[in-house]
Amino acid sequence: MNIHEYQAKSLLRDFGVAVPEGVLATTPEEAERAASELGGVIVVKAQIHAGGRGKGGGIKVVKSPAEAKQAAQDMLGMTLVTPQTGREGKRVRKVYVEAGSDIARELYLAVLLDRENENFAVIASTEGGMEIEIVAEKTPEKILTVNADPNVGLAPYQIRQLGFGLGLDAPQVKKLEVFVKGLYRLFVEKDASLAEINPLVVTSEGELVALDGKLNFDDNALYRHPDSASMRDPDEEDPRERAANEIDLAYVGLDGDIGCMVNGAGLAMATLDMIQVCGGSPANFLDAGGGADKEKVKEAFKLILRDEKVKAILVNIFGGIVRCDLIAEGVIAAAKDLGITVPLVVRLQGTKAKEGRKILAESDLDITSAETLIEAGEMAVAAAAGTH
Numbered sequence: 001m002n003i004h005e006y007q008a009k010s011l012l013r014d015f016g017v018a019v020p021e022g023v024l025a026t027t028p029e030e031a032e033r034a035a036s037e038l039g040g041v042i043v044v045k046a047q048i049h050a051g052g053r054g055k056g057g058g059i060k061v062v063k064s065p066a067e068a069k070q071a072a073q074d075m076l077g078m079t080l081v082t083p084q085t086g087r088e089g090k091r092v093r094k095v096y097v098e099a100g101s102d103i104a105r106e107l108y109l110a111v112l113l114d115r116e117n118e119n120f121a122v123i124a125s126t127e128g129g130m131e132i133e134i135v136a137e138k139t140p141e142k143i144l145t146v147n148a149d150p151n152v153g154l155a156p157y158q159i160r161q162l163g164f165g166l167g168l169d170a171p172q173v174k175k176l177e178v179f180v181k182g183l184y185r186l187f188v189e190k191d192a193s194l195a196e197i198n199p200l201v202v203t204s205e206g207e208l209v210a211l212d213g214k215l216n217f218d219d220n221a222l223y224r225h226p227d228s229a230s231m232r233d234p235d236e237e238d239p240r241e242r243a244a245n246e247i248d249l250a251y252v253g254l255d256g257d258i259g260c261m262v263n264g265a266g267l268a269m270a271t272l273d274m275i276q277v278c279g280g281s282p283a284n285f286l287d288a289g290g291g292a293d294k295e296k297v298k299e300a301f302k303l304i305l306r307d308e309k310v311k312a313i314l315v316n317i318f319g320g321i322v323r324c325d326l327i328a329e330g331v332i333a334a335a336k337d338l339g340i341t342v343p344l345v346v347r348l349q350g351t352k353a354k355e356g357r358k359i360l361a362e363s364d365l366d367i368t369s370a371e372t373l374i375e376a377g378e379m380a381v382a383a384a385a386g387t388h
Helices: 005-014 028-038 065-075 132-138 156-165 170-189 219-224 239-246 265-277 294-305 324-338 353-362 373-385
Strands: 022-025 042-046 059-062 095-099 103-114 119-125 143-148 192-203 208-210 214-217 250-253 258-262 284-287 312-319 344-350 367-370
Touching: 005 022, 005 170, 005 214, 022 028, 028 042, 028 065, 028 095, 042 065, 059 065, 065 095, 103 132, 103 170, 119 132, 119 156, 119 170, 132 143, 143 156, 156 170, 170 192, 170 208, 214 219, 239 250, 239 294, 258 265, 258 294, 258 373, 265 284, 265 312, 265 373, 284 294, 294 324, 312 324, 312 373, 324 344, 324 353, 324 367, 344 353, 344 373, 353 367, 367 373
Parallel strands: 258 284, 258 312, 312 344, 344 367
Antiparallel strands: 022 095, 042 059, 042 095, 103 119, 103 192, 119 143, 192 208, 192 214, 250 284
């Protein structure tokens, strides 16, 4: 789960991380009042769940309350397109009015889960303000990383190692220790999957301030953090993904035209890859889980069909816990109930697969049955292209 910058900064402040003063505004008038209260140079920031806002006109530096009002008026209601939103962009419904900072240097700092090493990684770079992926690709030597065992925690010497690696002087390194410890504690205690500050600025007075903040939380741990869960903004989520979450389906919308319903995340990824190999493009990732039943199959079809780009649907089920004959009955029932008109390609393997394929073959529906993964991919691509 992602949250907005203003929410992230509120949490950062609670954990002792220095952030500029700021006020949330949902109208131009509120932005004007906030600017008057803060005084001086003001930064008006569009609040959406995406980075690169400045490139799309979502961050404006102003010098008066009147300018803050105009900036908010320009942003609120606009569709902001950034490198991270895709072509469709995101609608701006609120802005964050923040006190300006006297920036001397911009750095990067983040804490994230290092799955490969089974620990936490604290990453820093002198290239703050840039997308870290670009830094990693073009100048990997500018990325500093230390790893912390979750059972031991982050040692002070590791933070000093980062600080001097960033070119900070001794007093600033001491401030960095407080800064990083707060960020690390927030990451652990709130079950975050990412805690990122980009940029972390060094002011002309030598202070360290989080100029931006990004926090992602582990969805599986939200039951332990109702306060974090309450920060969810449904307006920022794909309505299909939100609907899927409510019925315990894992769904991610993609840009293709072949809808996918699969049980198991690994098999789902393999299915998406096969569609690409066969020359097609998947419209979604959908993991119906190991306990998929008739009702779940129907709800999965509903989600897939909400995407108007879908020209064919590929169902790929491996029967382990779930029986393929029951899935076949669910597919037929859903196709009839929903009046599905796009071509259906169904691959059933595993428990009761032979019986499931027989049920599909004896139905009066236009369903193509496949046995191998490559057959399923080729058939789905042909169906989407209208050549099946």
